[in-house]
Amino acid sequence: xxxGKRSNEPIVWFLFGTGGFFAAFFLPVxxxxxGLLFPTGLVHAPSYQETLAxxxxxxxxxxxxxxxxFCFFHAAHRMRLTLSDVLNLRHLNxxxxxxxxxxALVGTAFTVWLLMTV
Amino acid sequence: MSDTIILEVARFNPEDGGEPSYQSYEVPLRPDWMVLDxxxxxxxxxxxxxxxxxxxxxxxxxxxxxxxxxxxxxxxETLLMNYAPGxxxxxxxxxxPVVKDLVVDLDDFLAKLQxxxxxxxxxxxxxxAREFIQSPAQLEAFHQFSLCINCTLCYAACPVxxxxxxxxxxxxxxxxxxxxxxxxxxxxxxxxxxxxxxxxIWDCTVVGECSVVCPKHVDPSLAxxxxxxxxxxxxxxxxxLPRGKH
Numbered sequence: 001x002x003x004g005k006r007s008n009e010p011i012v013w014f015l016f017g018t019g020g021f022f023a024a025f026f027l028p029v030x031x032x033x034x035g036l037l038f039p040t041g042l043v044h045a046p047s048y049q050e051t052l053a054x055x056x057x058x059x060x061x062x063x064x065x066x067x068x069x070f071c072f073f074h075a076a077h078r079m080r081l082t083l084s085d086v087l088n089l090r091h092l093n094x095x096x097x098x099x100x101x102x103x104a105l106v107g108t109a110f111t112v113w114l115l116m117t118v
Numbered sequence: 119m120s121d122t123i124i125l126e127v128a129r130f131n132p133e134d135g136g137e138p139s140y141q142s143y144e145v146p147l148r149p150d151w152m153v154l155d156x157x158x159x160x161x162x163x164x165x166x167x168x169x170x171x172x173x174x175x176x177x178x179x180x181x182x183x184x185x186x187x188x189x190x191x192x193x194x195e196t197l198l199m200n201y202a203p204g205x206x207x208x209x210x211x212x213x214x215p216v217v218k219d220l221v222v223d224l225d226d227f228l229a230k231l232q233x234x235x236x237x238x239x240x241x242x243x244x245x246x247a248r249e250f251i252q253s254p255a256q257l258e259a260f261h262q263f264s265l266c267i268n269c270t271l272c273y274a275a276c277p278v279x280x281x282x283x284x285x286x287x288x289x290x291x292x293x294x295x296x297x298x299x300x301x302x303x304x305x306x307x308x309x310x311x312x313x314x315x316x317x318x319i320w321d322c323t324v325v326g327e328c329s330v331v332c333p334k335h336v337d338p339s340l341a342x343x344x345x346x347x348x349x350x351x352x353x354x355x356x357x358x359l360p361r362g363k364h
Contacts, residue, residue, distance in 0.1 A: 006311070009320035010353035013346060081323045085281060 012077050012101065019074025022067050030067075052118070061115045068111045069104075076104035123147040123198055124205035125156050127168065130216050138216070140207070141165075147202060153193040154182050157208065157220075170220035177333055180269030184220050185209040190271035192333045211274040213283075227270055230286045233312050234294035239305025256301040263296035263341055265334040272328035272338055278321050285321040286312065288328035288338035295341035298348075306348075314349045322346075 038045035080100040084090050122144045130138040145156040161168050172182040177195040184193050187207050214222035272288035273279045298306045313319050319342050328338040
């Protein structure tokens with residue numbers, strides 16, 4: 001391995017790491033508010049129109065784009081490694097990478113479409 | 119409490135052509151006896167044919183690592199009493215080829231270790247007139263990683279080492295990192311060539327068991343994650359400045 005090639009893993013690891021940051025610090029806030037506090041009425045929920053106005057703000061769109069895409073790639077990377085090591089599918093590495101990161105790319109495209117059209 | 123304990127010891131002799139098996143021995147259970155004392159009792163009193171490595175009996179030489187009840191352990195600093203009433207199962211370290219009984223073949227590990235050049239590498243013609251002065255902060259940067267005793271418990275604990283025999287592994291990366299962080303060293307580029315390959319740091323999936331089992335409280339997992347950041351920065355640099363020197 002002395003004359004081997006440097007891995008291109010840094011790109012997916014960078015997306016994974018950044019996604020981990022968003023998934024750990026920001027995603028739980030959304031789950032707390034939209035999954036628990038708003039539905040149970042513990043905190044007054046904003047109306048549909050108020051939420052829509054917020055989502056249409058350019059900064060909110062940029063934030064949501066970053067939050068969702070990085071989280072998709074975080075999930076894709078974790079899914080790929082879990083499948084390949086826990087289920088012992090290392091020989092299918094290329095297929096798994098295609099499916100997992102491909103899924104994240106589809107999610108990214110869908111996010112862009114959603115944020116552009118909302 | 120009984121004053122003896124049963125040790126179930128893995129036996130394997132490739133020259134016999136036999137299958138690996140376990141053999142039970144009854145040894146005294148004394149409050150100050152380590153698992154290694156039990157093995158030495160077997161060797162001296164019960165069965166001289168048992169093979170295992172040991173040397174210092176004080177957690178410095180790193181020779182006596184074995185699987186004790188399925189966990190990578192330095193047998194010289196683990197009390198037999200911890201496993202009372204027994205039985206205790208002692209096996210060779212996981213993920214290594216077995217030479218005989220509890221003795222594993224370390225050649226592959228030593229070759230990997232040598233590849234990362236775990237010594238101070240100088241690129242210039244550095245001939246200091248006096249000692250090389252390091253500040254306490256410069257020492258602190260690498261000190262914990264220098265405590266590795268090459269016992270290879272981390273390789274036995276690492277599931278990736280089991281899945282990919284080419285993975286350069288926790289201890290070799292921790293020691294490479296130790297020299298990368300040393301203010302006297304200039305060898306990081308050479309080590310990047312080895313560590314930035316898939317079988318270098320990128321095989322690691324941050325299970326973290328290497329750091330859990332380390333008897334010297336080295337944190338190889340931290341070394342690997344820190345170096346992933348370094349390697350990622352270098353990767354982006356070479357991507358953005360393809361013709362720059364890296």
